[in-house]
């Protein structure tokens with residue numbers, strides 16, 4: 001009897017996991033998973049701190065609307081972890097504050 | 110022979126799919142655009158292909174309908190009648206009288222038969238996931254089927270990691286086959302909470318409680334209206350049976366008063382509500398959990414319609430019986446015109462697609478030909494109205510807010526600042542509160558706080574009139590016009606957008 005997990009429930013047969021790093025630590029990710037899904041699987045639920053209070057944030061809306069899940073991937077800041085697929089070797093980093101000099105919506109990089 | 114008329118459908122959920130299929134089957138060339146990598150929308154969100162799910166059905170309800178939509182789309186795509194553009198984040202739809210010279214290699218003078226202006230709309234999209242460039246698709250008419258997003262009213266601790274929207278938990282589960290944690294509380298108000306609790310439990314989470322603001326008396330008061338929909342009631346009873354089977358305790362007429370934790374949620378306090386919708390003192394109890402999936406209903410995405418100048422009533426895009434907005438050539442269907450669930454979206458999409466197909470050929474459509482869809486639309490709207498009356502958030506939710514509870518998550522605006530704007534500075538609408546406090550000025554453009562701000566300001570919820578549906582890179586805005594899809598016409602393949 002296998003444990004009840006989402007992967008078992010859906011009869012998933014993903015390809016072999018690949019590796020990404022989160023703040024330098026290696027974590028496994030399944031092909032097809034978003035950055036947020038890979039981080040959740042590794043037990044990580046926050047990957048950003050807010051600009052004013054420095055509070056941790058992670059997924060909130062799960063569908064690309066709230067921008068709470070912003071994260072740095074391969075040096076690019078303000079990526080929505082719930083939308084961006086995790087690619088082999090991705091360097092994912094906690095985004096602190098505005099992630100350097102971004103003034104707000106409408107501006108990127 | 111004159112080329113077939115073209116229709117751009119934005120959104121590939123139940124509404125957009127059914128509109129695209131109805132139009133394609135009636136001689137229209139359709140371009141279906143969606144920000145997601147796969148069709149399905151929220152209700153039929155599919156696991157990422159690379160996850161190799163052999164039984165995605167196990168995560169879903171009404172799978173037969175999905176098979177019909179999925180197979181229909183595949184057929185129309187292979188017949189060349191529908192082009193499905195995935196990962197296209199549409200940020201603006203524009204009326205163009207005429208395609209500018211040299212912008213449309215497929216149809217260089219931008220004119221249709223007899224020199225008429227055929228291409229009336231440019232649909233501007235950022236190809237994802239990076240969303241750094243913009244491409245345009247031109248079409249004679251547009252169906253907006255962008256659905257909605259979940260609304261959450263604030264409470265102390267709602268910004269802690271591990272607190273997320275109920276639909277978001279469901280979306281991550283269906284799309285990524287992941288759970289946010291081991292022990293979840295599902296809370297708020299609305300018909301979405303039951304399927305989410307069932308979904309999380311079936312996937313292996315322990316659901317420590319389903320906390321619903323509505324109580325038995327709310328249902329009793331509407332029993333006649335609800336009893337007119339035995340199929341829907343049976344669905345609800347089915348969910349209840351599954352909750353029992355997974356031993357999910359149901360706390361009806363309760364609310365979450367606070368989420369606790371330091372770096373992420375560790376517990377929630379729930380309490381009973383009195384008939385007026387206030388927390389009953391002394392009924393508080395604490396439940397340990399690492400996930401709180403919470404929602405208080407949904408709001409429609411109206412930005413694209415507003416950008417086109419379509420009339421919006423309150424928070425809903427206004428349409429006529431044919432699903433036409435008041436802007437000629439623009440139809441709208443599904444939750445973008447009002448929250449009502451997947452069945453209603455299907456019926457509305459079908460009617461929009463048929464009406465558009467007829468009108469694009471210059472014929473007045475005969476509504477008798479879609480009488481069945483119109484009938485299910487009427488029924489589904491009545492049912493949605495009955496549900497909306499049952500599932501209302503606690504009337505006095507704002508009493509739970511502390512001074513430092515954030516109302517605007519993006520700009521970190523606390524309740525005290527919003528209260529000051531309202532009580533001392535005299536703000537009576539969301540716009541003044543925004544100017545005084547920055548609530549609603551952040552990345553999400555007020556989508557997450559608009560309901561709370563309206564509640565605190567004591568005004569009606571209305572759509573926020575955002576310039577664009579997505580944050581647009583400055584470089585894209587600086588370029589006066591978009592790069593166009595290389596082959597021009599909507600039914601042609603778009604490659605290498607750069």
Ligand SMILES: Cc1cc2nc3c(=O)[nH]c(=O)nc-3n(C[C@H](O)[C@H](O)[C@H](O)COP(=O)(O)OP(=O)(O)OC[C@H]3O[C@@H](n4cnc5c(N)ncnc54)[C@H](O)[C@@H]3O)c2cc1C
Nearest residue numbers: 120122123124144150151152199255256276443444451454
């Ligand atoms: C996160 C979430 C989860 C939900 N889960 C369930 C559930 O499990 N069970 C249930 O009964 N109901 C669920 N719902 C309710 C759901 O909205 C309806 O059941 C149904 O999906 C509505 O169909 P629709 O076609 O009107 O809109 P949707 O299904 O929302 O489809 C709209 C589509 O438009 C796309 N879109 C939106 N804006 C743009 C844009 N600017 N550019 C490009 N594409 C865009 C979206 O990606 C989406 O695919 C959920 C809602 C949400 C928000």
Ligand code: FES
Nearest residue numbers: 060062066067082
């Ligand atoms: S969780 Fe809301 S944008 Fe990613």
